Amino acid sequence: MDLINDFRDKERILILKELIASKITKPINIMEICGGHTHSIMKFGLPDLLPKEINFIHGPGCPVCVMPRERIDIALKLASMPNTIFCVLGDMLKVPGSYESLIDLRAKGADVRALYTPLDVIDIALKNPEKNIIFFAIGFETTTPMSGVIIEKSIALNLKNLFFHINHVLVPPAVEAIMQDKNVRIDAFLGPSHVSVITGSSIYEPIAKKYKTPIAVSGFEPVDIMLSVLNIIEQINANTFEVYNEYHRVVSKEGNLKAKALVEKYFKPCDFEFRGLGVIANGGLCLKDEFTHLDASKVFDCKVQSKDESKACICGQILRGLAKPYDCKVFAKACTPKNPIGSCMVSSEGACAAYYKYYQDKA
Amino acid sequence: MKQITLAHGGGGEEMNALINEIFSIFENNVLKEANDAAILDDLAFSTDSFVLNPIFLKDVNIGKLAVCGSVNDVLMVGAKPLYLSLALILEEGFEIEKLKIILKSIKEECNKAGVKLVCGDTKVVPKNKGDEIYINTSCIGKSIQKINTKNIKSGCSILVSRDIGAHGCAVLVERNNLEANIKSDCKSLKDEVLALLNADISIKAMRDATRGGLSAVLNEWAKLSNLELLIYEEKIPVCDEVLGVCELFGYEPYELANEGTFILCVDKKDEQKALEILKQFNANAAIIGEITANKKARVVLENAYGAKRILEAPKGELLPRIC
Numbered sequence: 027m028d029l030i031n032d033f034r035d036k037e038r039i040l041i042l043k044e045l046i047a048s049k050i051t052k053p054i055n056i057m058e059i060c061g062g063h064t065h066s067i068m069k070f071g072l073p074d075l076l077p078k079e080i081n082f083i084h085g086p087g088c089p090v091c092v093m094p095r096e097r098i099d100i101a102l103k104l105a106s107m108p109n110t111i112f113c114v115l116g117d118m119l120k121v122p123g124s125y126e127s128l129i130d131l132r133a134k135g136a137d138v139r140a141l142y143t144p145l146d147v148i149d150i151a152l153k154n155p156e157k158n159i160i161f162f163a164i165g166f167e168t169t170t171p172m173s174g175v176i177i178e179k180s181i182a183l184n185l186k187n188l189f190f191h192i193n194h195v196l197v198p199p200a201v202e203a204i205m206q207d208k209n210v211r212i213d214a215f216l217g218p219s220h221v222s223v224i225t226g227s228s229i230y231e232p233i234a235k236k237y238k239t240p241i242a243v244s245g246f247e248p249v250d251i252m253l254s255v256l257n258i259i260e261q262i263n264a265n266t267f268e269v270y271n272e273y274h275r276v277v278s279k280e281g282n283l284k285a286k287a288l289v290e291k292y293f294k295p296c297d298f299e300f301r302g303l304g305v306i307a308n309g310g311l312c313l314k315d316e317f318t319h320l321d322a323s324k325v326f327d328c329k330v331q332s333k334d335e336s337k338a339c340i341c342g343q344i345l346r347g348l349a350k351p352y353d354c355k356v357f358a359k360a361c362t363p364k365n366p367i368g369s370c371m372v373s374s375e376g377a378c379a380a381y382y383k384y385y386q387d388k389a
Numbered sequence: 390m391k392q393i394t395l396a397h398g399g400g401g402e403e404m405n406a407l408i409n410e411i412f413s414i415f416e417n418n419v420l421k422e423a424n425d426a427a428i429l430d431d432l433a434f435s436t437d438s439f440v441l442n443p444i445f446l447k448d449v450n451i452g453k454l455a456v457c458g459s460v461n462d463v464l465m466v467g468a469k470p471l472y473l474s475l476a477l478i479l480e481e482g483f484e485i486e487k488l489k490i491i492l493k494s495i496k497e498e499c500n501k502a503g504v505k506l507v508c509g510d511t512k513v514v515p516k517n518k519g520d521e522i523y524i525n526t527s528c529i530g531k532s533i534q535k536i537n538t539k540n541i542k543s544g545c546s547i548l549v550s551r552d553i554g555a556h557g558c559a560v561l562v563e564r565n566n567l568e569a570n571i572k573s574d575c576k577s578l579k580d581e582v583l584a585l586l587n588a589d590i591s592i593k594a595m596r597d598a599t600r601g602g603l604s605a606v607l608n609e610w611a612k613l614s615n616l617e618l619l620i621y622e623e624k625i626p627v628c629d630e631v632l633g634v635c636e637l638f639g640y641e642p643y644e645l646a647n648e649g650t651f652i653l654c655v656d657k658k659d660e661q662k663a664l665e666i667l668k669q670f671n672a673n674a675a676i677i678g679e680i681t682a683n684k685k686a687r688v689v690l691e692n693a694y695g696a697k698r699i700l701e702a703p704k705g706e707l708l709p710r711i712c
Contacts, residue, residue, distance in 0.1 A: 030636060036623075036693040043694075062712075071696020089711060116708040129706075133394045142565055142638065142709040168712040220712055363704050364402060374639070374710065384698040 027275075033247030034070070042252035043075050049259045053079040055211050056258060057204070057347050059197060060218035061088030061375030062246055068384035070248040080255065083347035084380075086200045087218055089165045089193075090117045090373030091345060092300045097193055098123035099330040102131060104160050104191055104322055111137045111154060113147045114162040115169075117373045122366065124333040144172045148179050151188040159188045160322050167229075168220045170194045170293065170311060171285035177292050177313075177320065189322040192312055195298055197221050198229055199309040203300070204346055205237045212347060214258040216251065217243040219273035226281030227271040238267045245273040292317060301335075301369060302342025341368035344377050351381040358382055394706075400600025400646075401703035423613065425462040425596055426528075428535055433468035435459050436527040444491070444521055446559050449573040451524055452491035454648055456498035457577050458599070459528035464582040465595045465651065466537070468530035470502055475526055476510040480519035491522065502577035504528065533586045538594045541614040543682040545593050546660035548653040550581060551671035552626035553603050557645030557707075558634045567637075571630040576649035581670040585653070590663050594654040597647065601703045604643040606652045607688045608702035610680075617685045620678035620700065623693040628673075639710025644703040654680070 032038075058064055064084045067073065073082065086092050102123045105112035112128070119128045119140050132138040137157075141147065144161065151159040163173040173194065180188045197218070204210055217230050222243045230241040240261035242254035250272055257270045271277055289311070298310025313321045322328070335341075338356045343349040351357050351370070361367040363379055370376035390410060396403040419427045426435035439455040456473065463470040475495065479488070499506055555574040562569045578597065585592060596606045603625070611618050627635075627642045635642050655663045660676050667674030688700040 030632060034693075039694045062710075068698065071692055071694075071698050074696040075694065116711045118711075119708060120705065129394055129396075130392070133392045140706075140708055165712050364406075374708070383701050 030247070033245065033249040035249060038249050039075070039252060042249065042256060046252065046256050046259060047077050049256070049263065050077050050079050051263060053081065054213045054259065054262060055081045055083055055347075056214050056216060056255065057083040057085045057212045058216040059085040059087040059201060060216075060221070061091065061373065061377065061380070062218065062220070063216050063244065063251065064377050064380045065375060066246045066248070066251060068380045072248060072251060076255065083212065084344060084377035085215075085347060086204065086300060086303060086345045087166065087197060088370075088373050088375040089169070089195060090121055091341065091369045091376045092195060092200070092302070093118075093121065093164065093193060093369060094299045094301045095124055095335060096299070096330060096332040099332045100323065100328045101162050101191055102126065102128065103328060103330055104326060105131055105136050105138050107158070107326065109156070110158045110160060111139060111150055112160050112162065113139050113141050113150060115141060115144065115164060117375070118162055118164060120366070121369050121372045124331075144169075144176055145179070147176055147188065148183070148185070151180070151185050152183070155187060157187060160191055161188070162191045162193070164193045166195055166197050166218075166221055167224045168218075170289050171224060171282070174285075174288035174292050177317065178288065180320070188320070189325055190313065190320050191322045194293065194311040195300070196295070196309055196311065198233060199306045200300060200303065201233055203303050203306050203309070205233070205239070207346055210347055212239065213262060214239055215241040216254055217241050217269070219243055219245045219250075219277055222271075222273065222277040222281065224282050224285050226279050227269050227277050228279050228281075230269045234267045234269050240267055240270065242270045242272050243277055300345075302345040336367050339368035341370040341378070344370055351378040354378070396705040399703065399706060400605050401705065403705065422537060422539060423609070424538055425465040426468065426530070428466050428532065428537065431532045433463045433466045433530040433532055434527070435462035436525065437462060438523060438525040440520060440523055441560075442520060443563055444487070446563050446573055449559070449575045450491055450494050451522060452494035453498045454575055455524040455526045456495055456502060456504070457575055457648055459526040460502045460504055461578050461597045461649070461651070463528045463530035464578050465597055466532070467534035467586055467592065467595070468532045469583065470504045470528050470530040470579065472507045472529045473499060473504045473526055474508045475506055475524070477512070478519060478523040479511065479513050480521050481513055481516040483521055488522070498577060502579050534592065536592050536595055538596070538610060538613050540593045541610055541616070541654050541680060542593065543616055543680050544657050545654050545680045546657050546676055547607070547618065547620070547678040547680070548655065548660065548663055548667060548674065548676050549603065549626065550578070550651045550653065550667050550674050552628045552631070552673040553598065553647055553650055554627060554631040554635070554642035554645035555650070556648040557602065558631045560646070561634055561638065567634065569630050569634060571628075571634070574647055574649040578649060578651055581667060582651075584666050584669070585663060588662060588666055590659040591656040592653065593656070595651055597649075597651040599648060600646050602642070602644045602646055603652065604641070604688070604700055604703055607700065610654065611686045611688050614680065615684055615686045617681045617683035618678060618688045619681050620688060620690050622690050624675050624677045626673040626675050640707060643700060644707065
């Protein structure tokens with residue numbers, strides 16, 4: 027099996043297009059939880075292929091988008107400290123804090139490093155024993171085990187100069203927060219498959235049951251997404267509310283037990299303020315008490331004065347599925363990827379960035 | 390724009406903004422044409438600086454890159470490259486043995502491209518004030534055909550000389566210690582370009598797809614011509630290794646740098662002839678799209694099953710996806 031081309035195969039896509047069109051009976055709002063799905067839907071032009079009754083709604087599953095400004099400001103404060111190497115993943119570099127971004131800070135001379143492989147922080151810590159290394163740990167269930175691996179290695183190597191700015195968040199509490207909003211109208215979810223590679227498909231079962239909403243754990247290729255949409259339509263037609271594992275080539279029901287154990291060893295649930303959603307009880311993860319000495323927010327001074335979010339930006343509503351990027355007055359005008367106002371435009375996984383990149387002229 | 394960031398050197402929108410907002414004090418008719426090299430009477434003149442980390446890739450080093458870059462820029466405006474200058478900025482502590490290897494590559498590549506190295510300069514900066522070695526080259530060539538991007542018009546065809554993204558992918562593989570059988574495409578394009586120039590083909594534009602890749606070139610052409618470019622995604626040649634690395638990092642191959650791949654715009658009537666010539670040098674050459682009559686300065690990508698989307702110009706630094 028070709029894991030890329032088979033899932034982008036023209037014939038299969040066209041067959042699925044016909045099947046979906048023949049089975050849909052009413053308008054359906056599908057929330058794709060993950061920004062990766064938003065981008066796939068746009069990149070592969072799926073709104074052009076699917077019946078107009080299918081309305082994709084972008085959800086809160088982009089770790090960059092949901093990061094409140096205060097946590098970016100804390101990152102900036104940590105990265106500004108003398109004798110510090112601040113390590114960060116991808117787009118977090120570009121997100122504006124109250125006054126500047128990490129990329130601005132780097133241009134001023136701060137040692138801010140964008141990593142592809144988070145494990146590189148171990149090498150950086152070993153090679154720079156006289157400096158403090160701080161890892162900006164972000165992401166949902168997908169990336170948390172990697173932070174666990176780094177912590178485990180750091181402890182095994184007895185590193186005294188490696189600290190963590192932990193910002194890990196959880197999908198199910200964020201989805202629950204959305205479903206409890208009375209204004210929200212969601213008929214089904216596309217579940218991010220990479221989260222379920224770690225957690226298993228079963229994490230969505232309580233939500234599917236409680237809110238009577240079908241959930242398809244879906245891969246990111248067009249055939250994956252169309253198979254998932256087909257299943258959602260079939261479930262809605264049959265009035266069932268199951269978790270469908272479309273990505274069974276990798277995802278099991280119980281997930282990666284070793285990764286889950288590692289997360290449990292070092293992290294505990296905590297309240298987390300999601301941008302646009304407010305504070306969600308047990309929506310995030312923080313280090314367990316016995317690892318406080320590794321927590322940058324406890325070891326260093328992290329007091330910051332953050333500015334309020336721009337009133338013109340409606341990222342909050344977009345993340346709850348109450349508005350589309352086009353509904354925002356500043357979309358593609360004052361707010362562009364070059365001069366982003368909100369994080370949905372900054373992050374390459376953000377809804378606004380996806381709409382801007384692939385579809386801006388269709389507004 | 391308050392300070393320079395790495396994005397200003399990326400070949401995408403930020404660099405264009407820098408040129409338009411800050412460098413525009415030098416505005417004149419030659420610069421306005423925004424070709425790869427200046428077209429001056431019967432001469433072409435280009436200059437380029439080269440920074441590469443790491444400076445040695447699998448089969449290519451910064452020296453070869455520095456020759457090919459300026460030579461190809463002169464070729465892209467329809468001129469035969471003749472003379473090259475070479476300026477080196479070396480960091481204190483740089484190993485002489487490495488310098489010898491780089492200079493040997495420069496000599497070999499000059500010979501292949503038929504250019505003569507005629508002047509040069511060397512400076513040394515203190516340790517930690519440079520990145521081992523920076524190279525600047527300038528090239529002068531003699532015009533055969535004056536190829537100017539302002540000649541792009543609707544109805545023309547767009548071709549690519551080979552599969553895209555190999556150089557950018559080779560750098561990613563090297564930087565991240567990945568195992569992938571990929572070589573940079575870095576080469577002088579003299580043979581294929583001279584073959585095109587000597588054939589009876591109406592060439593409207595040529596551009597080597599360096600920083601910013603295919604996407605940057607197409608978007609530049611759309612802007613310069615104020616026309617829509619329609620590109621057929623399934624026709625764009627991308628090798629499996631490049632596609633695999635892009636999937637791993639979350640990049641699009643259209644944005645990866647090339648150092649020996651060029652995009653060609655010709656009259657529709659000449660597209661097959663041009664393709665045949667390109668295929669003599671690389672079997673992956675392809676006709677990938679056309680210039681439409683739609684006066685919207687944008688690039689539209691149509692996929693295999695008929696869905697369309699915008700192909701944006703690259704922006705900012707290429708950053709890998711988070712998850």
